[in-house]
Amino acid sequence: EVQLVESGGGLVQPGGSLRLSCAASGFTFSRYWMSWVRQAPGKGLEWVANIKEDGSENYYVDSVKGRFTISRDNAKNSLYLDMNSLRGDDTAVYYCASMIFGGPFDYWGQGILVIVSS
């Protein structure tokens, strides 16, 4: 069974930093692109970042470029999102999701809440 389990969320002050983690199991993690998708309270879905199978390529939505960094450790079947210079509009539930390049987000974690507030 495919499982994606996010951790590391919580309350952080504006300008602060946080690291999200996603532990993957039940599939060959190293063969999949991986993504982070977020959802602000009461809002729709927004793709944030994705990373190639071997970590050699990554892409970001414009609003997080220069502030967020996606990375992965295939030996640990883990995906990460380092978030710096956090702003109030980064408040959201963050989901990790596996992705087929050119295809859908096929499996999703349960999500982790990040609240940016003083």
Place this chain on the structure above:
Amino acid sequence: DIQMTQSPSSLSASVGDRVTITCRASQSISTYLNWYQQKPGKAPKLLIYTVSSLQSGVPSRFSGSGSGTDFTLTISSLQPEDFATYYCQQSHTAPRTFGQGTQVEIK
């Protein structure tokens, strides 16, 4: 960025009704169109990929059609467990954008 526009934003329907949701892309995305279902407090779930392919385990009452810029998700006979929010998403071009969602409510 490719804009995805869903209509309607919400709808009320009864169990057994046929429901249709449309999704329009701001430019051609060929068949790189996917649909997700999300229930309150839960993660989205992939329903349909590349316009009309059903994800494993998804009931056959769900179907998709379209190409280019105009796409449709149809639920042939709405069931109680189908009340949820549905999102379309294009996987043609980065950034991978979503529609704003369509909330399907009980009439």
